[in-house]
Amino acid sequence: MAAATPHSPPPQQLSSPFLEYIRAPGGLDKVVLRGRRSCSVEIRLFGGQVTSWKNDHGEELLFVSSKAIKPPKPFRGGIPICFPQFGTQGNLEQHGFARNRLWAIDDNPPPLPVNPAIKAFVDLILKPSEDDLKMWPHSFEFRLRIALGAGGDLSLTSRIRNTNTDGRPFSYTFAYHTYFSVSDISEVRVEGLETMDYLDNMKGKERFTEQGDAIVFESEVDKVYLAAPSKVAIIDHDMRRTFVVTKEGLPDAVVWNPWDKKAKAMQDFGDSEYKHMLCVEPAAVEKPITLKPGEEWKGRLGLSAVPSSYCSGQLDPLKVLHG
Numbered sequence: 001m002a003a004a005t006p007h008s009p010p011p012q013q014l015s016s017p018f019l020e021y022i023r024a025p026g027g028l029d030k031v032v033l034r035g036r037r038s039c040s041v042e043i044r045l046f047g048g049q050v051t052s053w054k055n056d057h058g059e060e061l062l063f064v065s066s067k068a069i070k071p072p073k074p075f076r077g078g079i080p081i082c083f084p085q086f087g088t089q090g091n092l093e094q095h096g097f098a099r100n101r102l103w104a105i106d107d108n109p110p111p112l113p114v115n116p117a118i119k120a121f122v123d124l125i126l127k128p129s130e131d132d133l134k135m136w137p138h139s140f141e142f143r144l145r146i147a148l149g150a151g152g153d154l155s156l157t158s159r160i161r162n163t164n165t166d167g168r169p170f171s172y173t174f175a176y177h178t179y180f181s182v183s184d185i186s187e188v189r190v191e192g193l194e195t196m197d198y199l200d201n202m203k204g205k206e207r208f209t210e211q212g213d214a215i216v217f218e219s220e221v222d223k224v225y226l227a228a229p230s231k232v233a234i235i236d237h238d239m240r241r242t243f244v245v246t247k248e249g250l251p252d253a254v255v256w257n258p259w260d261k262k263a264k265a266m267q268d269f270g271d272s273e274y275k276h277m278l279c280v281e282p283a284a285v286e287k288p289i290t291l292k293p294g295e296e297w298k299g300r301l302g303l304s305a306v307p308s309s310y311c312s313g314q315l316d317p318l319k320v321l322h323g
């Protein structure tokens with residue numbers, strides 16, 4: 001596929017103190033959202049992909065591989081959008097084509113009921129090309145709003161509408177493939193998925209039930225937790241930081257760390273980078289989403305990073321998870 005072409009000049013909505021449009025060659029145009037102090041989010045038009053989320057100290061909260069490569073290959077890190085297919089569940093390329101396409105700024109999105117206090121946001125849109133329609137013969141409009149909240153929280157809201165004129169419904173699977181930056185994977189715990197059923201991608205997608213306490217990491221993990229709770233906590237002990245992941249419209253949650261062997265086999269991933277990342281991906285995998293013509297689905301990802309020196313009991317993940 002030809003490398004993405006430079007984007008057309010940004011529409012009016014981009015001239016705001018909270019938002020900067022940065023042009024770059026090779027389809028690497030990006031939008032930067034700026035919040036309080038050093039909070040920021042960077043979004044690449046290629047892939048509609050968040051590639052950076054910084055807190056008010058300017059610390060990077062998402063993992064991006066030092067070996068991430070340029071379009072038209074997917075960018076290893078940030079929050080790739082997996083659509084219309086998660087993984088290899090279908091006849092499209094792994095994780096579908098949305099992450100490998102040039103998205104556009106949507107300068108006239110349908111109204112979205114959001115917190116009016118949020119000023120730093122951008123609306124993107126993806127529609128299928130002629131080539132896409134040959135691979136996946138369905139017309140759709142995929143609108144994505146990325147917003148940086150006043151407290152530095154990050155939210156992604158996807159709205160996917162079936163615009164088929166031939167009366168045909170379509171079904172898809174989906175994930176926000178979120179790469180969290182962690183200090184040391186062996187010091188990380190995930191709360192909220194204990195006792196849940198999961199499909200183990202390392203055991204032929206066989207179904208198992210998770211043990212009764214927090215998930216810890218000592219080897220490669222590639223699991224799709226089914227009907228997972230709407231809130232999951234990722235506790236980074238060394239960093240004294242807890243990521244709180246909330247999801248709406250997305251029943252499942254994928255947890256992935258490639259560990260050493262697979263890390264070495266990935267060209268766009270450093271051999272030891274598995275120690276400093278964890279993917280927790282709100283998703284719809286087990287049960288594909290089906291839309292009739294005219295129907296729209298909404299799926300939301302909410303991310304916040306809270307200080308948590310857990311040992312001092314300052315933040316009890318269960319309180320975070322269950323309010």
Ligand SMILES: O=P(O)(O)OC[C@H]1O[C@@H](O)[C@H](O)[C@@H](O)[C@@H]1O
Pocket residue numbers: 074087094095177201222223254256279281
């Ligand atoms: O290398 P990709 O296509 O970005 O996929 C990375 C991983 O993505 C995860 O979501 C899948 O569960 C893994 O099976 C896969 O290896």
